[in-house]
Amino acid sequence: TQLLEQSPQFLSIQEGENLTVYCNSSSVFSSLQWYRQEPGEGPVLLVTVVTGGEVKKLKRLTFQFGDARKDSSLHITAAQPGDTGLYLCAGGPAGGGADGLTFGKGTHLIIQP
């Protein structure tokens, strides 16, 4: 069974600070996706990384896929209150087939003004 561990589970910081959240596994994934979820809504896709060592940037968000495709990180620069939410990482099946994603439990992020 593939498992994804996210850390920290909860993070509350002041506006303007930087932060990094982590997504780790002992399993290899074909792809790694990051989602953000608001209360009562479905997850919204932020980014997909596929190649080991890949780095993608989305404005103030930087996503990295580990070289061995077992882990990923999300770094936010100069966090803003609008970044508040639940951040979920999800791994695609190792064989690359069209199967369900394996999700972590998420990081609850609160950015205080």
Place this chain on the structure above:
Amino acid sequence: DTGVSQDPRHKITKRGQNVTFRCDPISEHNRLYWYRQTLGQGPEFLTYFQNEAQLEKSRLLSDRFSAERPKGSFSTLEIQRTEQGDSAMYLCASSRTNEQFFGPGTRLTVL
């Protein structure tokens, strides 16, 4: 922009009743997925379809759960004889590639 839609958004039912949820995927997406999300957890994969074929259903939680996608477009998820432990958010996602796009979910409360 027509994303994934789900209906109803909220459902309250009594224990023992049957419920059915509908998902309409993004129109050009041939793959459709169902997940369940309980409080404090990430979504848990249940089943998926490629066109009308259900290619994975071993993760459905029990034989009370079933899903259909009869014409390869919309899908339904049915739970028979609901139990209080079935209370959760049921999410649908669709894809054309390895990126899955989620609907807003159906929140089920079993009393």
